[in-house]
Amino acid sequence: MSSTEPAKNMSIIVTKGTLDWAYPPFILATTAAAMGLEVTMFFTFYGLVLLKKDLNLSISTLGNSAMAMPMMGAHMVMPNLVSAIPGVDAMVTSMMKNLIKKKGVASIEDLRAAAVESEVHMIACQMTMDLFEYKQSDLIDGLTIGGAATYIETATKCDINLYI
Amino acid sequence: MADQMLDAKGLNCPLPILRTKKALKDMAIGDVLTVQATDPGAVKDFEAFCRTTGNELVDSSNANGEYHFRIRRKQ
Numbered sequence: 001m002s003s004t005e006p007a008k009n010m011s012i013i014v015t016k017g018t019l020d021w022a023y024p025p026f027i028l029a030t031t032a033a034a035m036g037l038e039v040t041m042f043f044t045f046y047g048l049v050l051l052k053k054d055l056n057l058s059i060s061t062l063g064n065s066a067m068a069m070p071m072m073g074a075h076m077v078m079p080n081l082v083s084a085i086p087g088v089d090a091m092v093t094s095m096m097k098n099l100i101k102k103k104g105v106a107s108i109e110d111l112r113a114a115a116v117e118s119e120v121h122m123i124a125c126q127m128t129m130d131l132f133e134y135k136q137s138d139l140i141d142g143l144t145i146g147g148a149a150t151y152i153e154t155a156t157k158c159d160i161n162l163y164i
Numbered sequence: 165m166a167d168q169m170l171d172a173k174g175l176n177c178p179l180p181i182l183r184t185k186k187a188l189k190d191m192a193i194g195d196v197l198t199v200q201a202t203d204p205g206a207v208k209d210f211e212a213f214c215r216t217t218g219n220e221l222v223d224s225s226n227a228n229g230e231y232h233f234r235i236r237r238k239q
Contacts, residue, residue, distance in 0.1 A: 031178040034185035035216045104176040104203075114182055 010160040011040040013151070014047035019057035019096060019108065020064070022050050025164045026111035032160075033118035040158070041115070042151040044125035047164075048132065051124050051139045055109055058093040069095050116142060123150055172201045173230065180206050181213055184235065188219065191237050196222060199233045206231055 010032045014025045025047075029039045043051050050057075061067060062083040068075035069092065082088045100107065106114075115122070123144045129135070136145060144150065155161045170187045172180035180201045187197055199210070207224065210233045214221040222234040 027178050030182055034178070034182050035213060104174045104179070106176075106179050118185075 008036075008160070009038045009040075009158040011042065011151070011155050011158045011162070013161075013163045014041055014043045014050060015045050015164065017046040017049035017057065019059050019093060021164070022057055022108045023105075023111075025162075026050075026108060026115060028162065028164075029120050030111055030114045030118060033115065033120050037160075038121070039115075039118075040121040040123065040151075040154045042123045042125065042154075044128050048125060048128045048134065050108070050112070051122065051143060052134075053138065053140055055112075057108060058089060059096050060089055061092055067092075070099070112140075116140070121154075123154075167196045167198070170197055170199045172199055172203075172206075174202055176203055177205050177209065181209055184210075184213070185217075188235065188237050193237050193239060195237055197235045197237065199231075199235065201231045201233065202229060203231075206233070210235070 010029075012025045012029055016022070025041060029041055032039050049055075060083060061078040062080050064078065065080055067078040069078065070076075078088075078092060099105075121144065122142070123146050124136075124139055126145050126147050129145070136143075168187060168191060170183055172183050175183070180199060180203055184197065184199055187199075191197060199206075203209075207226075210221060210224065213219070214235060219238050220236040222236050224231065224233045226232075
């Protein structure tokens with residue numbers, strides 16, 4: 001951190017919990033922390049599952065209308081319609097996990113551990129826990145349990161606020 | 165402590181940056197870390213990382229798809 005510049009702060013609202021959508025928030029949070037920023041992540045709705053002790057994330061082809069997986073030198077598009085076929089999401093999840101390994105991309109487990117290690121502040125949304133019936137013991141340690149006001153207070157002090 | 169080498173070959177964004185930050189933390193101010201990487205995106209990323217953190221990018225080079233970044237810990 002440069003001595004002439006004040007520390008910067010960043011917050012991210014994490015709303016999605018599929019394997020693919022888990023990457024942007026954790027990549028940005030860990031990198032920002034590595035660059036000296038104070039980072040807060042607020043996990044709400046489907047994003048809350050990213051805080052479960054046991055991560056078992058999968059891909060949904062539904063709603064990712066531009067998804068195209070590399071296959072034999074070309075790209076295979078995944079129309080939303082294919083998500084209705086049993087086994088397709090499992091197949092795409094396994095393709096993605098293979099790609100992640102092959103291309104030297106970090107696992108979400110590793111990125112989350114890096115976020116914890118670099119003291120990224122994580123807030124689990126209390127309302128989401130009530131709604132989807134998660135107990136604090138289902139989630140990793142070191143979290144703040146809070147609601148919208150807890151997040152907003154942080155956001156008012158941040159230079160960068162992202163919604164993913 | 166002294167100058168060090170970090171092998172980040174084969175790793176993709178953001179791992180080279182995260183490993184670099186971790187390595188720099190344990191080094192003395194003034195020491196130089198040489199990072200080896202193969203991620204082409206690392207070129208821009210190491211420039212941005214050094215500008216933002218105040219560490220000095222002494223130089224960077226590329227030979228046959230392998231990048232070397234020399235970073236001097238400033239604080």
